Amino acid sequence: MLEFSKNLSLWVRIGFVGLSALLAVSVFAPFSYSYLSLVAWVPLLVALTGTSVKVATRLGFLHGVCLFGGTMGWLANVFQTMSWAVYPLVLVLAFFSAIFGLGYGIAQTCWKGGWRLAVFGALWWGAVEFIRSELFLLKFSWMTPGLGFEPQFLTSVVGVYGMSVLIILFGMLIICLRKPWFGGAGLVVLLLVSFIPRSVPSEPSLRVLALQAEFATIHRYKELVASCEEDIDVILFPEYAIEVDLERSDRMRQKLMDLAKERDALVIVGARTDLDMGEHYNSAVVLDKNGILGTHHKNHPVHFFNDGKKGEVAEPVMTSLGSIGSPICFDNDYEGVVRRMADAGAEMFLVPSLDAKHWGERQHYMHSELFRHRAAESGRWFLVAAGSGVTQLIDPTGVRVDSLPIMEEGALYARVSRVSGATIYTRIGWVLPWGWIGLSLLALVYCLYQLLKKK
Structure with missing residues (x-):
């Protein structure tokens, strides 16, 4: 899959971006095909892999415009007489998709593939998603892989942001490793875990x-x-x-x-x-x-x-x-x-x-x-x-x-x-996004340093 991604033309990459956005839109209401969340972002990762920093940034932005433009039309009802405000908001959110593409493009100047690039891609995704959702002035936590997927046991461990990271990680492993079966197996495990019945802690009274x-x-x-x-x-x-x-x-x-x-x-x-x-x-x-x-x-x-x-x-x-x-x-x-x-x-x-x-x-x-x-x-x-x-x-x-x-x-x-007691997420799982931010930023600094050394 890595060699396939590296040899794609620009128009084919744009096609993969469009396919990813179409699948992602289908994850959310009114379609609500939640299990598509496991694969909806894979075509985007294919499109971004093996290209330049500039192209990766632009493709990320295009994906954001298509995804948020295709899911946020209801904001026109919210703003009513100011329905035009939907357009700048879509562009603002698409900016974060571009930031992911930018960081991923920079990382590819250091790592052309392999588990390092895959792990970085997942952590960087988690960092950008968390910043957009929880830290940015116009916080917006909707339309993410973790939110689109069904809540399950792992949600009580890593939270909805952690589910996004796991989905992106296994998608990245499909693309970045020479043997894509490992990443595919990870997505299958996530799917199977979502079907495992969980007991309710106590009888409703x-x-x-x-x-x-x-x-x-x-x-x-x-x-x-x-x-x-x-x-x-x-x-x-x-x-x-x-x-x-x-x-x-x-x-x-x-x-x-x-x-x-x-x-x-x-x-x-x-x-x-x-x-x-x-x-x-x-x-x-x-x-x-x-x-x-x-x-x-x-x-x-x-x-x-x-x-x-x-x-x-x-x-x-x-x-x-x-x-x-x-x-x-x-x-x-x-x-x-x-x-x-x-x-x-x-x-x-x-x-x-x-x-x-x-x-x-x-x-x-x-x-x-x-x-x-x-x-x-x-x-x-x-x-x-x-x-x-x-x-x-x-x-x-x-x-x-x-x-x-x-x-x-x-x-x-x-x-x-x-219900008493605390889930793992309540106790310590919420700390994870701060680690993703720190680690991915350190990795980007390292990649930029290596890039400057080459020049």
């Missing part, structure tokens, strides 16, 4: 009702609760379900306390916490019949929207039913909030979310996958109450157990359980 309605009245939310005749332990509202400060609004707080008393349940509600100078926090408030037990402020407000001031603390709320984490919507697009809550003792995650109706079905389905990976990383039950998106129950292995139809008002009655 807590009864939770998740409400799905976008910016409804408190009367409407109470109607949805009343439609459930079962006993309820927790009532979970969507994000911004109550657009007032419950600390300051005695009337609304009392209504929720009365609901908690009537159903003998906790209430978790998306609300806001008002600050000085017209600012606010986007908040998840936990109440019982006696008042507020605790509040989480959204750590990751949505870019370009008036979504509140950035919260700095990610801790669970201790209740009579256990320690509950309530990261809000966009908090779950990133690994840190859920991980820190799990590390602080969160035994389950009950999540208020939004996904506005006008954002469209494709956005809803794409976003719903991130919660599955957070559940698998942390080894916890997740119940998500979305305004019009995917209200869903996810078990600690990342399997979606139940969900409501999107775009419709309703209530999902579900059972979750308390």
Whole structure:
């Protein structure tokens, strides 16, 4: 495969880039052929191998334009009158694909193939993906190999970013080694592991009702609760379900306390916490019949929207039913909030979310996958109450157990359980991306030094 890649013409390379982008687009909603994630990026790696730094950079950029352009059309619905903003955002994200091509091209000046180039390619991919997803100003963690693939046992060890690195590593080994069977065998192992059934840590026992309605009245939310005749332990509202400060609004707080008393349940509600100078926090408030037990402020407000001031603390709320984490919507697009809550003792995650109706079905389905990976990383039950998106129950292995139809008002009655202990990822696995960044940058410095020596 290495010799094949070295002898490709530019137009054939462009064809491989297009094929890779087409396969990658098919991985995500509305197509959702998740197992294609194992091979979707291999044609891109073929196209980049055996070419110059300049060509590799440009091919990487082209792949990014095709991939993000083919998956992010729903952003036009989000921005509405500013739908043109989709184009510069696609170019910004494609820039990171170009950065991968640039680094990979530089590495090829040192290593023409073999395991060193393969390992570098995987680590460099992981570094660029992590920087784009977690460290860059416009953090965007969607459309990656790890996110496209099904959550599995290894997700609880290396996380979604680690899954990307493994997929790219085995793809690189197919190309860079003279005997490609090793890399192919690695991809087959990843596929087979995803089919191994995993036992859920404990039998679900807590009864939770998740409400799905976008910016409804408190009367409407109470109607949805009343439609459930079962006993309820927790009532979970969507994000911004109550657009007032419950600390300051005695009337609304009392209504929720009365609901908690009537159903003998906790209430978790998306609300806001008002600050000085017209600012606010986007908040998840936990109440019982006696008042507020605790509040989480959204750590990751949505870019370009008036979504509140950035919260700095990610801790669970201790209740009579256990320690509950309530990261809000966009908090779950990133690994840190859920991980820190799990590390602080969160035994389950009950999540208020939004996904506005006008954002469209494709956005809803794409976003719903991130919660599955957070559940698998942390080894916890997740119940998500979305305004019009995917209200869903996810078990600690990342399997979606139940969900409501999107775009419709309703209530999902579900059972979750308390899970203690920490996954390997929660304890130490999250450190891996920092190692990828350090090692790949050191390798690039070495390659640049060797390149300068030749000159």
